[in-house]
Amino acid sequence: MTRLVNCVKLGIETEGLDTPPFPGPKGQEIFEKISKQAWKEWLAKQTILINEGKLASFDPKAREFLAEERTKFLFEDNNEMPEGYVPPKG
Numbered sequence: 001m002t003r004l005v006n007c008v009k010l011g012i013e014t015e016g017l018d019t020p021p022f023p024g025p026k027g028q029e030i031f032e033k034i035s036k037q038a039w040k041e042w043l044a045k046q047t048i049l050i051n052e053g054k055l056a057s058f059d060p061k062a063r064e065f066l067a068e069e070r071t072k073f074l075f076e077d078n079n080e081m082p083e084g085y086v087p088p089k090g
Contacts, residue, residue: 009038009074026067034074042073052082 005016014035020027021039030039049055049069055062072078 005033005035007035007038008033009041009077010035030074038074042070045073045079046070048085049082052085 003016003018004013006013007016012035014037017031017034017036017039020031034042046066046069049066050057050062053062053065055066057063072080
């Protein structure tokens with residue numbers, strides 16, 4: 001059975017994640033308040049941030065930056081793109 005959540009990012013009731021995306025309180029909060037669609041949108045944005053910023057997943061500063069950007073994107077309705085980002089054509 002599909003689990004529904006009131007997605008704080010999209011402002012609608014829609015399908016929730018199947019499991020928390022990672023352990024801990026923040027992962028649980030995302031599980032309870034963010035939809036599959038919004039999480040998918042975050043993963044796409046995260047990929048842009050990693051590529052544009054040439055971030056390394058093992059770098060603690062990069063991980064902290066991504067955590068801050070994730071909170072902004074999912075909970076604060078902030079979808080600013082990195083400086084100089086040009087979306088792909090087509």
